Amino acid sequence: MYLLELYQNNYSKDLVVFETLEEGKDFVAQIPGYTQENEDGFEVEYVNPKQLPDYMEIVFNGNIVPLSRFSFEPEENVEIILKEISNLSVKNDKVIEGATKVDAYVVNNDEVKAYIEAREANFRKVKTFLESKGYEVDRSFFGSEDGEAILYRKKDAKDWHFLCHLDPIFVEFEDVEGYVEEAIEEMQ
Known part of the structure; x- marks a missing residue:
C-alpha cells in the first residue's frame, strides 16, 4: 500500500492510500500544477499551490477527494510523497517494507x-578498550543532527575529547581498537 502525503513548511497531511504506486501516480497527475522533476538523481514531485483552484474535487474509483488552494501557503511548492506502508491485516512472515530511524540515520527495516x-557491539569494544587504557567514556549528542557520539577523557581530567559518531561508518569498523588507538595518538 502507498500513502499519499502532502508536505509544506513542516506541515504534513496524510491524504489517501492506494493499493499500488501506479494508482497513486495516476491520482496525483490529476492535480493542477503537478510537476515531476529529477534533481540530483532523485525523483521530486510537487504541486504549485497557485495553480490550484479555490475548490476542486478529484474523483478516483468513485471516491471524491476535495482540494483547495486555501489549504496551502501560496509561495512554496507542496511536496508530494508517496510512501510505501505495510498492511498488517495481511498475513506476512517477513520484516515490513520501509525504513526505521536509528538516532540521526535511516536504516532499511530488513x-x-x-x-x-x-x-x-562496536561501542562496547570501544568502551572496554578505552577503560582498559585508563579513560572514562561517555555517549553524548543523541538526537543531534549528526547523531550520538563517543566522548572520552583521562580519569580525573576536566576536558572531554570527541572520538567519533555512532554512524553507519562506525558500524562498519572492523578494527575498532586500531581506530581508537590511532585517534587517541592524534589527540596527544
Whole structure:
C-alpha cells in the first residue's frame, strides 16, 4: 500500500492510500500544477499551490477527494510523497517494507536489527578498550543532527575529547581498537 502525503513548511497531511504506486501516480497527475522533476538523481514531485483552484474535487474509483488552494501557503511548492506502508491485516512472515530511524540515520527495516547489534557491539569494544587504557567514556549528542557520539577523557581530567559518531561508518569498523588507538595518538 502507498500513502499519499502532502508536505509544506513542516506541515504534513496524510491524504489517501492506494493499493499500488501506479494508482497513486495516476491520482496525483490529476492535480493542477503537478510537476515531476529529477534533481540530483532523485525523483521530486510537487504541486504549485497557485495553480490550484479555490475548490476542486478529484474523483478516483468513485471516491471524491476535495482540494483547495486555501489549504496551502501560496509561495512554496507542496511536496508530494508517496510512501510505501505495510498492511498488517495481511498475513506476512517477513520484516515490513520501509525504513526505521536509528538516532540521526535511516536504516532499511530488513537491516535494522543487524545495524543496531553491530553499532552496540562496536561501542562496547570501544568502551572496554578505552577503560582498559585508563579513560572514562561517555555517549553524548543523541538526537543531534549528526547523531550520538563517543566522548572520552583521562580519569580525573576536566576536558572531554570527541572520538567519533555512532554512524553507519562506525558500524562498519572492523578494527575498532586500531581506530581508537590511532585517534587517541592524534589527540596527544
